[in-house]
Amino acid sequence: MAEFQHSVSLDAQKCIGCTSCLRQCPTEAIRVRDGHAVIRSELCIDCGRCVRVCQHKAKRAVFDSLSDIDPKYKWRIALPAPALYGQFDELADIGELLQGLLELGFDDVYEVARSAEIISECTRRYMRKPNILKPVISSACPAIVRLIRIRFPELCDHVLPILPPVEYASRAAKASALQKYPTLMPEEICTVFISPCPAKTSYAKNGLSQTKSSIDYVISISDVYKQLSGKFGKGREFTMRSKAGIAGVKWASSGGEVEGLYLDRYLAADDMDNAIQVLDAIENGKLPALEFVELNACPGGCVGGAATVENPYIARSRLLSFRRGLPNYRNYLHLEDKEPDYIPPDAMVDNPIKDYVPPERFSEDRFEAMRMMAQMDEIYERLPQIDCGSCGAPTCRTFAEDVVKGECRMEDCIVLLKRHLQAQKEGAEK
Amino acid sequence: MSALHFHFEIDGMDFSSAGDASVAVKKKLRQLGFPSDVIRRCSIAMYEGEINMVIHADGGTADVMVYPDKVVMVLEDHGPGIPDVELAMKEGYSTSTEQIRNMGFGAGMGLPNMKRYTDSLEIETQVGVGTKLTMVVSV
Ligand SMILES: Nc1ncnc2c1ncn2[C@@H]1O[C@H](COP(=O)(O)OP(=O)(O)OP(=O)(O)O)[C@@H](O)[C@H]1O
Ligand code: SF4
Ligand SMILES: [Mg+2]
Numbered sequence: 001m002a003e004f005q006h007s008v009s010l011d012a013q014k015c016i017g018c019t020s021c022l023r024q025c026p027t028e029a030i031r032v033r034d035g036h037a038v039i040r041s042e043l044c045i046d047c048g049r050c051v052r053v054c055q056h057k058a059k060r061a062v063f064d065s066l067s068d069i070d071p072k073y074k075w076r077i078a079l080p081a082p083a084l085y086g087q088f089d090e091l092a093d094i095g096e097l098l099q100g101l102l103e104l105g106f107d108d109v110y111e112v113a114r115s116a117e118i119i120s121e122c123t124r125r126y127m128r129k130p131n132i133l134k135p136v137i138s139s140a141c142p143a144i145v146r147l148i149r150i151r152f153p154e155l156c157d158h159v160l161p162i163l164p165p166v167e168y169a170s171r172a173a174k175a176s177a178l179q180k181y182p183t184l185m186p187e188e189i190c191t192v193f194i195s196p197c198p199a200k201t202s203y204a205k206n207g208l209s210q211t212k213s214s215i216d217y218v219i220s221i222s223d224v225y226k227q228l229s230g231k232f233g234k235g236r237e238f239t240m241r242s243k244a245g246i247a248g249v250k251w252a253s254s255g256g257e258v259e260g261l262y263l264d265r266y267l268a269a270d271d272m273d274n275a276i277q278v279l280d281a282i283e284n285g286k287l288p289a290l291e292f293v294e295l296n297a298c299p300g301g302c303v304g305g306a307a308t309v310e311n312p313y314i315a316r317s318r319l320l321s322f323r324r325g326l327p328n329y330r331n332y333l334h335l336e337d338k339e340p341d342y343i344p345p346d347a348m349v350d351n352p353i354k355d356y357v358p359p360e361r362f363s364e365d366r367f368e369a370m371r372m373m374a375q376m377d378e379i380y381e382r383l384p385q386i387d388c389g390s391c392g393a394p395t396c397r398t399f400a401e402d403v404v405k406g407e408c409r410m411e412d413c414i415v416l417l418k419r420h421l422q423a424q425k426e427g428a429e430k
Numbered sequence: 431m432s433a434l435h436f437h438f439e440i441d442g443m444d445f446s447s448a449g450d451a452s453v454a455v456k457k458k459l460r461q462l463g464f465p466s467d468v469i470r471r472c473s474i475a476m477y478e479g480e481i482n483m484v485i486h487a488d489g490g491t492a493d494v495m496v497y498p499d500k501v502v503m504v505l506e507d508h509g510p511g512i513p514d515v516e517l518a519m520k521e522g523y524s525t526s527t528e529q530i531r532n533m534g535f536g537a538g539m540g541l542p543n544m545k546r547y548t549d550s551l552e553i554e555t556q557v558g559v560g561t562k563l564t565m566v567v568s569v
Contacts, residue, residue, distance in 0.1 A: 151460075155469045360457070369463050370496065
């Protein structure tokens with residue numbers, strides 16, 4: 001498989017080598033080397049937490065911008081994430097926002113919330129299947145899906161083998177454009193996802209397993225926010241209407257997905273630490289009674305994504321106010337004549353997520369790995385064990401690992417060095 | 431090659447950290463590159479043993495010896511001991527209190543699961559003295 005393309009990157013000029021992101025990284029993927037943070041590609045899950053905590057704005061989520069869109073595309077379809085709806089204070093109707101997107105230069109808009117409703121319908125059908133591994137884990141948050149692959153490989157088979165709503169939306173948007181405008185060629189149409197997070201950008205760039213994504217560009221919610229804020233609520237005319245129902249819009253915040261499944265025994269957890277604890281519990285067989293688990297990497301769900309603008313709770317409250325006027329569902333598959341657990345093949349993930357390469361493994365040779373770990377424990381015992389971070393590793397334990405791997409030297413531990421110097425000085429004085 | 435040895439103190443008062451040793455072992459085994467099913471079996475067995483020590487025996491110690499071809503877990507406590515091991519091994523048998531059950535434990539599945547997921551489970555126990563479990567998971 002080709003090298004994984006990440007969408008969190010570092011601006012070395014802005015990074016002052018402080019340690020605020022170090023310990024926040026849920027996979028311990030960050031080190032500070034030569035005064036700058038370095039992200040380890042194989043461990044990074046693009047969750048964007050470091051982007052959120054960096055006070056120097058040195059961690060950046062990589063997105064496309066509107067000007068990146070190739071002129072060869074004659075028909076540009078915006079795919080707004082439902083989290084976008086919660087960003088604007090003055091917005092009274094989602095239609096007004098969709099109209100705003102057209103004014104930015106899009107030819108059409110296809111709401112991801114619409115596909116979320118379809119995915120909910122498919123998931124309800126999936127849950128009726130016999131012999132599925134439970135709890136089923138949502139596939140919507142790509143940071144979680146990648147975390148599972150890296151740290152919880154045994155749980156890969158629990159991940160819902162159904163497309164995330166944004167992928168379904170991209171395919172549906174292209175198909176419906178071709179149908180509506182028969183003169184368009186497929187290669188003239190592009191989809192542009194308006195995303196709450198870098199994780200979704202990585203998803204669009206890398207796809208899932210061997211499944212390539214049909215999303216062509218990903219721009220950030222904050223970028224669109226900058227261009228549209230202040231434009232709404234002035235009694236402007238708009239003809240666009242939202243085609244999504246409550247159930248789809250709800251997906252923007254944690255718990256929205258499970259609510260649409262009408263199950264009795266489910267769990268929704270948000271924020272990385274909580275998600276990791278839940279996954280540990282599932283792996284230990286501790287949640288056998290649950291049918292479905294929704295996990296979101298960001299606090300509050302996608303409304304808390306690293307590329308959003310508004311506080312997640314405020315955004316959520318705005319979404320609630322839109323929801324009042326909407327019907328629950330507006331998008332259906334119309335499968336009444338099919339078996340209750342039938343799922344259209346085009347909604348399924350072509351290849352189940354399973355290719356386990358343990359990125360944390362010290363060595364391919366187990367004897368060598370064991371030797372390294374023994375050495376690591378020895379080194380750890382000699383360290384101050386205060387996890388100060390000044391060596392550039394998040395914890396003394398990771399520092400010991402780095403020493404064994406030859407990435408840094410004992411002398412990089414400043415605390416230890418100071419103790420040595422002190423001892424030397426005292427020795428000299430005596 | 432000699433084994434790697436990891437030692438954990440399991441605090442009997444602290445429900446919130448129950449399971450931490452299991453998570454730590456899981457991480458070590460991943461770093462050592464053990465197959466994921468071995469990791470999972472060790473992690474489940476370790477977790478159940480750990481929880482039992484917290485709930486039934488006021489804590490204890492866990493020692494994990496990792497060999498290239500097997501993982502040996504020894505859990506030892508100075509709790510009340512198990513009067514009837516055969517009975518305790520039965521699925522669904524539990525002496526857990528209502529309060530413990532309300533916390534989501536006490537289904538009586540811990541020991542049976544430890545047996546199921548390991549290649550061998552040995553129980554040495556004496557009422558009023560304590561319990562020592564030795565579990566082996568082979569690669
Ligand atoms: N370390 C121990 N010390 C004393 N008694 C124990 C110990 N471990 C288990 N037992 C006894 O054996 C019984 C069965 O243990 P088991 O782990 O199978 O079930 P449980 O802990 O009661 O419930 P579950 O593990 O499903 O939460 C316990 O209820 C308890 O009486
Ligand atoms: S929770 Fe939503 S916004 Fe956050 S990483 Fe996952 S998909 Fe992106
Ligand atoms: Mg038990």
